[in-house]
Amino acid sequence: MLDRLRLITAWFTSLLYWVIGGTGFGLLCLLLPLLFCRDRARAIGQWAVQMAFRGFLGVLRFFDIVECEYVGFEKLRIQTGGIIVAPNHPALWDAVFVLAEVDHMACVLKASLMCNPILFGGATAAGFIPNEPTHKMLRQCIETLKKGERLLLFPEGTRTRPEHGRLNPFQGGLAVVAKNSGAPVWPVYVETNSRYLNKGWSLWHLPTEKVRLRMTVGEPLRFPEQGEAQPFIDELRQRYLLALESPAA
Structure with missing residues (x-):
């Protein structure tokens, strides 16, 4: 059983970390748009978010x-050109763990989070993409990938x-973007105890155990030439189901 005082201390330390960090972001x-061109400012913002998450x-x-x-x-780190990093989404902090580990990546996030005063600055600086309105989100995702950038996109759409x-049913937007x-x-199979x-x-x-x-x-999956969206989504989801059969230790 985790010590409750340690957990509460960790919770308040984390809250303070993000209040200070949110103000800085x-x-x-x-400042970034005033000092750098758009692409350079976004790259610096993504680096800063990664350091904050680490x-x-x-x-x-x-x-x-x-x-x-x-x-x-390591397979993701050596990739060049646009890639879609697609984890399943069991918990609120999944994006934090992935973005802390993979460099220079934009992220599709819930539109309401862009109104969160703690998250707004970092998400804006890093060029994150709100998931609403859908047509705008899809267009921004495609443009980001065609420019050779990396994109974090959760196939389930929500936790x-x-x-x-x-797994939730997978969203068709992933097929449109791909x-x-x-x-x-690139599927990322997230398992937790x-x-x-x-x-x-x-x-x-608070959790009761570590x-x-x-x-x-x-392994990566590309949208096939002359392919259809639903078979692509079904094949991708089946890969996750097979990989997630055995829970994490």
Whole structure:
């Protein structure tokens, strides 16, 4: 059983970290466009977000809250050109772990989070893409990939709902982006021993045991020439179901 005082201390330390960080990123998103061209400003913003996420994970590790095993991420680091990094999404912090490990990556995120004062500055500086309106999101994703940039996109669209078992149905938008950008989809299979920060889990509800994650990079899948969206989505989802049959230790 984790010590409650340590957990509460970790929670408040994390909150303070992000309040200070959110303020800094708010200033950064205002300054970068004044000092650099758009692409350079976005690259610097993505680097800054990655460093902030690495620092946050360092806080969690210091308090022995979580450990994450990365498997096969070297395959992503050596890729050139546009790629779609597509994890399943069991918990709220999945994007943090992936973005901390993979350089220079934009992210599709829930539009309402762009209104969050802590997240707004970093998301804006890094060129993150809100998921609404859908047509605009799809266009921005395709443009980002055609410019040779990396994109983090969750195929489930939101965190996995308990009634759907291991995976939500996959969203058709991923097929649209893959087809029109020509970018390969790299699955990332996220396994965990905990329900912490799952769908419906309150941020105030602290875990009762150390959270262990394993993130495994699968083999890429390209949208086939003359292919159809639904068979592509079905094949991709089946890969996740097979990979996630055995839970993380």
